[in-house]
Amino acid sequence: MLIVQNLTKIFKDTTAVDNITFSISPGKIFGLLGPNGAGKTTTIRTVLNIIKPTSGFIRFDDKPINKDFFNLIGYLPEERGLYKKSKVINTIIYFAGLKNLDKKVAFDESIKWLKKLEIEKFKDKKIEELSKGNQQKVQFITAIIHNPKLLILDEPFSGFDPINQQLIKEILISFVNSGKIIMLSTHQMDTAEKLCSDILLMNKGKDVCSGSLSKIKKKFGTNNIKIEFSGDISFLNSHPSIIHIDSYSNYAEIQLRDDVYPADFLRSVVNRVNVTHFSVIEPTLNKIFIDAIKQNIN
Amino acid sequence: MKKALIVAKWEFYEKVFTKTFLISLILTPTIIITFAILPTLLSNQEDNSIKTIGVVDTSGTYFNPMRNSIEKYKLNNGQPNYLLINLAGTQKNLSEIKKKSDEEALSGKLEGYLLILNGGTDSVKIEYRSKNAGNFKDLNKLEESFNLARIETKLSKEGTNPSIMKYISNKIEVKPIKIEKSGEGSKSDFLILFFTSFVFIILLMMMILSSGGMLIRSLVEEKSNRLIEILVSSCTPNELLAGKVLGLSSLGLAQVLIWTIMGIVLAGTSLVPMYVFNNILPIFGYFALGFIFYTSIFVGIGSIVSTEQEAQQITSYLSLIIMLPIVVAIPAIQNPDSLMVHIFSYIPFTIPAIMILRLNIGPIPLWEIFSSTVIMIGSIHLSISISGKIFKIGILSYGKRPSLKELINWLKEK
Numbered sequence: 001m002l003i004v005q006n007l008t009k010i011f012k013d014t015t016a017v018d019n020i021t022f023s024i025s026p027g028k029i030f031g032l033l034g035p036n037g038a039g040k041t042t043t044i045r046t047v048l049n050i051i052k053p054t055s056g057f058i059r060f061d062d063k064p065i066n067k068d069f070f071n072l073i074g075y076l077p078e079e080r081g082l083y084k085k086s087k088v089i090n091t092i093i094y095f096a097g098l099k100n101l102d103k104k105v106a107f108d109e110s111i112k113w114l115k116k117l118e119i120e121k122f123k124d125k126k127i128e129e130l131s132k133g134n135q136q137k138v139q140f141i142t143a144i145i146h147n148p149k150l151l152i153l154d155e156p157f158s159g160f161d162p163i164n165q166q167l168i169k170e171i172l173i174s175f176v177n178s179g180k181i182i183m184l185s186t187h188q189m190d191t192a193e194k195l196c197s198d199i200l201l202m203n204k205g206k207d208v209c210s211g212s213l214s215k216i217k218k219k220f221g222t223n224n225i226k227i228e229f230s231g232d233i234s235f236l237n238s239h240p241s242i243i244h245i246d247s248y249s250n251y252a253e254i255q256l257r258d259d260v261y262p263a264d265f266l267r268s269v270v271n272r273v274n275v276t277h278f279s280v281i282e283p284t285l286n287k288i289f290i291d292a293i294k295q296n297i298n
Numbered sequence: 299m300k301k302a303l304i305v306a307k308w309e310f311y312e313k314v315f316t317k318t319f320l321i322s323l324i325l326t327p328t329i330i331i332t333f334a335i336l337p338t339l340l341s342n343q344e345d346n347s348i349k350t351i352g353v354v355d356t357s358g359t360y361f362n363p364m365r366n367s368i369e370k371y372k373l374n375n376g377q378p379n380y381l382l383i384n385l386a387g388t389q390k391n392l393s394e395i396k397k398k399s400d401e402e403a404l405s406g407k408l409e410g411y412l413l414i415l416n417g418g419t420d421s422v423k424i425e426y427r428s429k430n431a432g433n434f435k436d437l438n439k440l441e442e443s444f445n446l447a448r449i450e451t452k453l454s455k456e457g458t459n460p461s462i463m464k465y466i467s468n469k470i471e472v473k474p475i476k477i478e479k480s481g482e483g484s485k486s487d488f489l490i491l492f493f494t495s496f497v498f499i500i501l502l503m504m505m506i507l508s509s510g511g512m513l514i515r516s517l518v519e520e521k522s523n524r525l526i527e528i529l530v531s532s533c534t535p536n537e538l539l540a541g542k543v544l545g546l547s548s549l550g551l552a553q554v555l556i557w558t559i560m561g562i563v564l565a566g567t568s569l570v571p572m573y574v575f576n577n578i579l580p581i582f583g584y585f586a587l588g589f590i591f592y593t594s595i596f597v598g599i600g601s602i603v604s605t606e607q608e609a610q611q612i613t614s615y616l617s618l619i620i621m622l623p624i625v626v627a628i629p630a631i632q633n634p635d636s637l638m639v640h641i642f643s644y645i646p647f648t649i650p651a652i653m654i655l656r657l658n659i660g661p662i663p664l665w666e667i668f669s670s671t672v673i674m675i676g677s678i679h680l681s682i683s684i685s686g687k688i689f690k691i692g693i694l695s696y697g698k699r700p701s702l703k704e705l706i707n708w709l710k711e712k
Binding site for chain 2: 045048049050051067070071073075077078079080081082083085086090094095097098099100142143
């Protein structure tokens, strides 16, 4: 269990993190979301014990974080890059060694993971000889080789093709099932929506909204529908039941007034346009993100 | 400390097998030997053809005796080095002779000519006029021959006994001997001292600069791709710093060790004379201390820059400090007991180079070796703790380089 309580970090005259509180239980993926400059990286750095918080505390498994904590965490920073001139296998073993992993074990584990990520044949190549995607795989391995209890991943999917994204997702899910704690920072809302059970949305260092994703969805749940059609729907732009409409060439996402029943709305349009699909939708995390940040700014 | 060793091993092994390292291993001694030997070779090069020198002496006093006295300079093949021609034979106007002779010197018919004024009196003056007036070897020989001729002319005029004349003209040279143990001595030579000392100092400077540059570049790289964050989430900044200093220092010392072995193999040959190894152990010690001291400074400075350009700028400032001992090397050899040399023996930045220099010049009192070593160890301790504080914050700061005020604040932080 990772507990972060009333975390505040002030740099000279800017408050990068302002009284943030959250906790992550084993077997959960926690999404740390927010626009650029929201304070996510600073939050991550304080959890990593790289920088000291101005106030507040962080506890892991009921103990304050200290030197022993180093070997329990794995970290994948957003900016990627390894020692270009070094060999793949040496690099992995070096980072494993820094996490106190025995050399022999480190070697066996490296081979296991290189096989799993389908890059074993590159083990004696220099990093710079690998493609960007394969370099990212090597870096992913360096973050997880020591079987960390807490895994902090910053944009883990960027730079991967869809097949490899799927591969990484599967590995992450297997980690969660084995009881690891994963903290995920990303701008890919659809990925966060699929993987995270809890989120913290930050803006300008502050907690904008946090908690379990399903509760947040309910809270932000408005009267939303999706309609697919053929024909002209421009008449909807001035429809009295509609608060907001995002219309595309053959479908539209519509937010209805709270007192309007979706079924009544459907009845009012079927006569004027050919409806091929109709559904009531939950707000996407993407929409929650944008709305929450906008509200926060206002 | 275990993690510091892991970092040190990594820094060592990843760099020891690189091309850059292997090239510098071979290239550095080659360059230094070239630098050390080339000037000596060039200045010792003998003339291989007879030089024609004109003499304008309207008094007609010196031409013949000088022709005799200059005969002792011979070329390797036994022929005379100089051929003297009397240009004042056909009594013309002096300014005309001068004009004609200048033309001949410029056209290359003459190597140059001696213009003797007020000949035969006590206020005699002489000029050597030549296209190449900077040739100090010619100048020395001509001067000596002329003076000999002048003295002989005067003495024979006074009717002096020829044996006394010979006695007077016989010059005795002072031979410098370096005392190592009482009663024993070896021939010492300014040039030899200069070059052996210089070889070690330049070696030290070049290694500090090249490995310091390497260190800063690798830090900039680690900062720009955030590897540094992975590293400090795996070990403390102090462990990382200690590992880097240790790894790079071992790398530098390994390099010196290989050079020493190369030197021992070549010892006694003309390339590497034996006396280079006279003080190898203390030299090695100062080398190590200097190297660790500067490396720990480089780590601190390297952590505050975030681009390659900034790194180069800072390295060039540092090179100036590092080059300082070379500037004082020549006066130090000429006067090893001067106040300046003693002052520099107490400043950590210059101790290694000055001490290496002094070890070559002559024995150093034991207490001075002791005091300089203590100063160096203390300074290394201090520079590591200052660098450590800067490093801790510097490696996580990106963008603008911190101001001096900010740096001082970093030092105050716990």
